[in-house]
Amino acid sequence: MLRRLFTAATLTLAVSAAWSQVALPPLHPATEAAFVKLTAHAGVKQAVDFLRADDERTLKDQIELTEIPAPPFKEMVRAQEYQKRLKALGLGDARIDAEGNVIAVRKGNGKGPVLVLSAHLDTVFPEGTDVKVKVKGNRYEAPGIYDDGRGLASLLSVLRALNQTGLKTVGDIIFVGTVGEEELGDLRGVKALFRDNKAIDGFISLDGLDIGRIVNQATGSRRFRIIYTGPGGHSFSAFGLPSATHALGRAIAKISEVRTVEQPKTTFTVGTLKGGTSVNAIAAEAELGLDMRSNSAVELKKLEDQIMALARDAADDENKRWDKKDVIKVEFRLVGDRPAGAGQLDSPMVQAARRAVATVGGEVKAITASSTDSNLPISLGIPAVTLGSGGVGGGSHGPGEWFSPINAWLGPQSTLLTVLSLVGVDGVTEPLLPVRAR
Structure with missing residues (x-):
């Protein structure tokens, strides 16, 4: 043979x-x-x-x-x-x-x-x-x-x-x-x-x-740009306005605490960050790049739902911190979808x-x-x-x-x-x- x-x-x-x-x-x-x-x-x-x-x-x-x-x-x-x-x-x-x-x-x-x-x-x-x-x-x-x-x-x-x-x-x-x-x-x-x-x-x-x-x-994956936007302003004269970068930081802190199942293997990472215009400006826009992967379509969907909810909570928390309502908004843009x-x-x-x-x-x-x-x-x-x-x-x-x-x-x-x-x-x-x- x-x-x-x-x-x-x-x-x-x-x-x-x-x-x-x-x-x-x-x-x-x-x-x-x-x-x-x-x-x-x-x-x-x-x-x-x-x-x-x-x-x-x-x-x-x-x-x-x-x-x-x-x-x-x-x-x-x-x-x-x-x-x-x-x-x-x-x-x-x-x-x-x-x-x-x-x-x-x-x-x-x-x-x-x-x-x-x-x-x-x-x-x-x-x-x-x-x-x-x-x-x-x-x-x-x-x-x-x-x-x-x-x-x-x-x-x-x-x-x-x-x-x-x-x-x-x-x-x-x-x-x-x-x-x-x-x-x-x-x-x-x-x-x-x-x-x-x-x-x-x-x-x-x-x-x-x-x-x-x-x-x-x-191994499926879902990739998003999560974008926070607000009015922005001078760091001194406009102090008290919610900040897009602060909301972004809140989101990363929440996402980093997520726990996933070991099997089927399910993972996530915030891979990229960008935003703000100057060190002395309240940021009008900031975004993160999120990658989520799993060998299970069901677990991938669960993870996505959980992280999207946390990202919305981050915007709400930033608004509440400054006693504002709906000033900071969040948008989700899908940039990758592998089933x-x-x-x-x-x-x-x-x-x-x-x-x-x-x-x-x-x-x-x-x-x-x-x-x-x-x-x-x-x-x-x-x-x-x-x-x-x-x-x-x-x-x-x-x-x-x-x-x-x-x-x-x-x-x-x-x-x-x-x-x-x-x-x-x-x-x-x-x-x-x-x-x-x-």
């Missing part, structure tokens, strides 16, 4: 989710049967071997794509290059949609599901960031080199393997480079993808490196990913939650997972981000096997991924 043909790197990671602390359900007989057939098929073996041989080319793609800046909301130059590369690999229908996503379809025989394989085009880094890759031995350093330069390159490698071997699938595979995955991009790319394409049956996001980590839970949700441990998506990792010699150490493009389909009840793309790295979202291609081919190999088992190989296996009711 293929699992004996590869030597995997040691896979170590923190066990951080509830799923990781319980015994995983056994693999379904249908999953095992599909992989027995796939791993015995000459074309599949050839494709898996090709991906190891393609490792150097994949790294070259990764470096070249990383060196094309893709700041938040300014991904177009990288998107155009990605579209060009997909077309060069035979997907002549590759297009850029209205939101900026790059989308291309590899058709199956028309009798199976529609599966999306995606990676995100954008980075967290602002315009003007130096993204030139610096090579230090077997270590490659640049902002975005693995988040998500590695995912984008791995996706292209999987497509090359399919082309090289001529494997025909039962279901369609939609290759996608999404925009807006990071920060205030607010998943705008994947939201547009599912808004405009109702026939998607499953979704895989390549984001991260470790093939031993499968994400099937969505929460959870997939099933025994879903075909998770089963296929687990078996694929085992086949290439790896071991799944965690089935966990994170905030990725998979949040959106998970929240809609559409099967979705986020998978690692292979290699090792660190410093994500920082200027010292780095990647080392140690056994990096294991990422594309496990991804390919996961995809093929889900969509089926014509004349070899039936799809494990069911077609959803339309």
Whole structure:
């Protein structure tokens, strides 16, 4: 079997989710049967071997794509290059949609599901960031080199393997480079993808490196600007008027005392502050930036309701302090909304990913939650997972981000096997991924 043909790197990671602390359900007989057939098929073996041989080319793609800046909301130059590369690999229908996503379809025989394989085009880094890759031995350093330069390159490698071997699938595979995955991009790319394409049956996001980590839970988040406003005035002559900055301080003090449940993990932070005009002025405006996250939509809603009430109380308290009524007002502006949700441990998506990792010699150490493009389909009840793309790295979202291609081919190999088992190989296996009711 293929699992004996590869030597995997040691896979170590923190066990951080509830799923990781319980015994995983056994693999379904249908999953095992599909992989027995796939791993015995000459074309599949050839494709898996090709991906190891393609490792150097994949790294070259990764470096070249990383060196094309893709700041938040300014991904177009990288998107155009990605579209060009997909077309060069035979997907002549590759297009850029209205939101900026790059989308291309590899058709199956028309009798199976529609599966999306995606990676995100954008980075967290602002315009003007130096993204030139610096090579230090077997270590490659640049902002975005693995988040998500590695995912984008791995996706292209999987497509090359399919082309090289001529494997025909039962279901369609939609290759996608999404925009807006990071920060205030607010998943705008994947939201547009599912808004405009109702026939998607499953979704895989390549984001991260470790093939031993499968994400099937969505850490939801809600982000707000909480803005206090008032008349303002001179600190001496207008003394006695309520202050927007004082109300802001009251709000932070109240919010800091909030207690959240440990499980499902639920968090909050006041990340930014701004306001006031001068040291000798009563502030007319002040605001804070609030981030709230949870692996549970219910707990996230409870936390939001609690903190919003405290923020209103802060305005009331500031008005009462100066015997005023409704002088200081508070406004809430939603600036980020990533839905929460959870997939099933025994879903075909998770089963296929687990078996694929085992086949290439790896071991799944965690089935966990994170905030990725998979949040959106998970929240809609559409099967979705986020998978690692292979290699090792660190410093994500920082200027010292780095990647080392140690056994990096294991990422594309496990991804390919996961995809093929889900969509089926014509004349070899039936799809494990069911077609959803339309």
